[in-house]
Amino acid sequence: MNIDTIKKEFPIFDEKIQNNDLVYLDSANSSQKPKVVIDRINEFYTKQFSNVGRSVHYLAVAATNLYENTRTSVQRYINAKDKNEIVFTKGATEALNLVANTLGQNYLQEGDEILITELEHHSNYVPWHFLRKSKNIKINFAEIKILRLLTLDQATV
Numbered sequence: 434m435n436i437d438t439i440k441k442e443f444p445i446f447d448e449k450i451q452n453n454d455l456v457y458l459d460s461a462n463s464s465q466k467p468k469v470v471i472d473r474i475n476e477f478y479t480k481q482f483s484n485v486g487r488s489v490h491y492l493a494v495a496a497t498n499l500y501e502n503t504r505t506s507v508q509r510y511i512n513a514k515d516k517n518e519i520v521f522t523k524g525a526t527e528a529l530n531l532v533a534n535t536l537g538q539n540y541l542q543e544g545d546e547i548l549i550t551e552l553e554h555h556s557n558y559v560p561w562h563f564l565r566k567s568k569n570i571k572i573n574f575a576e577i578k579i580l581r582l583l584t585l586d587q588a589t590v
């Protein structure tokens with residue numbers, strides 16, 4: 434894997450940010466997009482845009498087929514048993530809320546425990562926090578020991 438070759442696929446790295454090269458470390462949420470993704474989104478909005486699963490005119494059926502074919506591609510890519518296991522969401526926050534409010538709401542019972550880490554972003558804490566209140570469950574936080582090595586007083590440079 435050549436990092437420079439991969440980086441060239443992302444047009445944003447051609448930009449200077451306040452005269453500096455961009456270093457982007459926030460990919461757990463809104464990740465930067467490679468050109469192939471930007472081009473495909475542009476093509477869809479330019480030539481194919483319609484809603485999915487809600488209309489029967491030509492563009493809507495075509496968009497629905499593209500969407501469902503993508504679900505099948507993702508199923509194959511991650512080796513899921515059934516394409517209906519693939520659920521697209523806008524991002525991590527929506528996905529985690531969906532899991533908490535469906536699986537969590539249906540299967541968790543009083544006294545059950547949820548295990549997350551003490552390093553969790555609030556998108557993976559808030560949905561469980563609300564379930565903790567409504568279902569009387571417990572949240573356990575796994576310690577991230579490696580972080581202790583990174584405290585300033587212990588850092589060696």
Ligand SMILES: Cc1ncc(COP(=O)(O)O)c(C=O)c1O
Pocket residue numbers: 459461462463523524525526527554556
């Ligand atoms: C580390 C981390 N995880 C998850 C999220 C939530 O991601 P999304 O914006 O996809 O809901 C964020 C958003 O800021 C984040 O920084």
